[in-house]
Amino acid sequence: MKLFFPIIKLQNAQEGFTVIEMLLVMAIFAVLVALGTVNLFSFQHTSQITTSVNSFIADIKEQQTKAMVGDTEGRTANANYGLNFATTRYTLYHGTFSSTDSANFVVTLPNTLQVTTTFPNSQLVFEAGTGDIVGYASTSASITLRDTVTAAQKVLNLNRYGVITSVN
Numbered sequence: 001m002k003l004f005f006p007i008i009k010l011q012n013a014q015e016g017f018t019v020i021e022m023l024l025v026m027a028i029f030a031v032l033v034a035l036g037t038v039n040l041f042s043f044q045h046t047s048q049i050t051t052s053v054n055s056f057i058a059d060i061k062e063q064q065t066k067a068m069v070g071d072t073e074g075r076t077a078n079a080n081y082g083l084n085f086a087t088t089r090y091t092l093y094h095g096t097f098s099s100t101d102s103a104n105f106v107v108t109l110p111n112t113l114q115v116t117t118t119f120p121n122s123q124l125v126f127e128a129g130t131g132d133i134v135g136y137a138s139t140s141a142s143i144t145l146r147d148t149v150t151a152a153q154k155v156l157n158l159n160r161y162g163v164i165t166s167v168n
Contacts, residue, residue, distance in 0.1 A: 068131035
């Protein structure tokens, strides 16, 4: 014997989502957006510090090379080249540092980065002709770039010859 169940279709039934289903989907979406945003900000800070370290290394090597080869940049005499460090920037200079010298080149760090150093007077000076660090009696020195938001930092270690021995 075959049972027959009639399919009853309600004429007044409405199709769609309930409020609870909509709230659940919106909550899941909000959590995903929050996680993605946090990851993007973390990536941005990591990218900033990495880019700044790479630029920093290039500037150090350029200043040392200019001192070694005796680049006068159109001046009459060869002189030392150096970097002067402030908390949120550093200055590339020739000869003796003067904050008012128009030939200086100031590099401003991103607003979340700070620089500290173990060099005397916060200056890294390369001797004309040799490229050795001037006035630093220690066998090594360091420059630290620190992100004030994430507390991540990179430390550049230099020996007395101005060679970057490690980046941690």
